[in-house]
Amino acid sequence: MTEKEKLKAYLKEKGISKNKFYTITGFSIGFLDSGRSLGADKVKIIINKFPDLSLEWLIMDQGPMLLPPSAPSRGVSYDMGGYHIPRLEEPEQPYALSPRLCTADDDRRIPLYDFEAATGLEPLFEGRTPASAYLSIPELPRCDGAVKMRGDSMYPLLKSGDMVVYKQVRDCTNIIWGEMYLISFAYDDEQYTTVKYLNQVEGAPDRALLVSYNPHHAPIEIPLSAIRALAIVKASVRFNTMG
Template sequence: MGTVQRVQQFIETKGISKYRFYQESGLSNGSLDKGENIGSDKCEKILYVYPELNPDWLITGRGSMLKEEKENLKPQINYENKGAPYYNIDFIGGFDLVMNNQTLNPDYYIDFAPFNKEGVVWCNITGRSMEPELNNGDYIAMKEMTDPIQYLPFGEVYGFVTNSYRTVKRMGKSDREGFIRLIPTNKSPEYSEQDIPVNIIRKVYAVLGSMHRLF
């Protein structure tokens, strides 16, 4: 088993898609589809983004997949531009408007290695339609997508902005041409799937991860 196979095993264990892995690690699409091993520079990127991964296991296959010591995985708040900025605003309450205000400073920064990447921003999420996957009051890490929505993978969670509303849902394929399906995680009858036309969507943000409030 080479490093490529071990990375694929790690992805499966972590429960993320290849697309999400490429987004988080910065590796180009298809990097895991070529050969059995990847270069040391790519391994360094992976280990930086996923500090819980055991480097000895990744490179040689020896030992366990994950490090036993996980204290370094705890997010830290700071005011020194370390990590990704956090804005104390709800995505549904106008997060995209805040992002367009270049004069607004973040409340603080969250230093959390898996999400310390260019373009990533933390904000809040309210509502219960995505529970238990995303809980009311959680922090969510988001990044604006620049690719046309037609090229974004189905099955991932996104924040959608239209002229009328903002919502966080899993994107599914619609039976209607020119539409996508918004799928809530919560199976309560009050939350149902909804098809919306692609042409009303102004912005799309990938939801990269979430965590409960730090204090």
């Protein structure tokens, strides 16, 4: 098994959902299902959050999955196969954006990401962008994350700095036409990330029309094959004061 397959086997053994794992570690939604290896920085977080998980089993395929109750799980330093992993005395706690936005339902907490628009959404969706904070919004459907709006293409409906909460779309055949999407796409040899309405192009089922709310931005027609990452916008959050 790969490292991520073994980690999923551990979560199944412990009865821990993927959403709970993402909440505890702060990793982005989809991290467990992308790639094969974990990376030393991620392993450090994992073993400090799950002290009964055997690092020797996870990385070296040695020994049992779970450490015995008497095994030391704090203040121990491991150095194996390029992984130098100190166990912390106390696990780090994820930062909550605001007590007014947080609830006791950890599985509904939404990671907020800082990302560079120039690099697109792909690193974020692949689990390579750490969460900077968390949101918890009552009665919100399950979402994968949130990012801060940039630009004025959706003004005044959305302003720069507003947070858009999204659910990743993995197949362009599942587009709900007319809805608002967070999208990364290639256009004229450049990569763009923006929020737009996606409309059908009459007579061209393999193309999409990207429409802004701001009338000063002209629609853009692109082939569906140009889309690099896509997420439907489920909600938005706006702060009207600085504090």
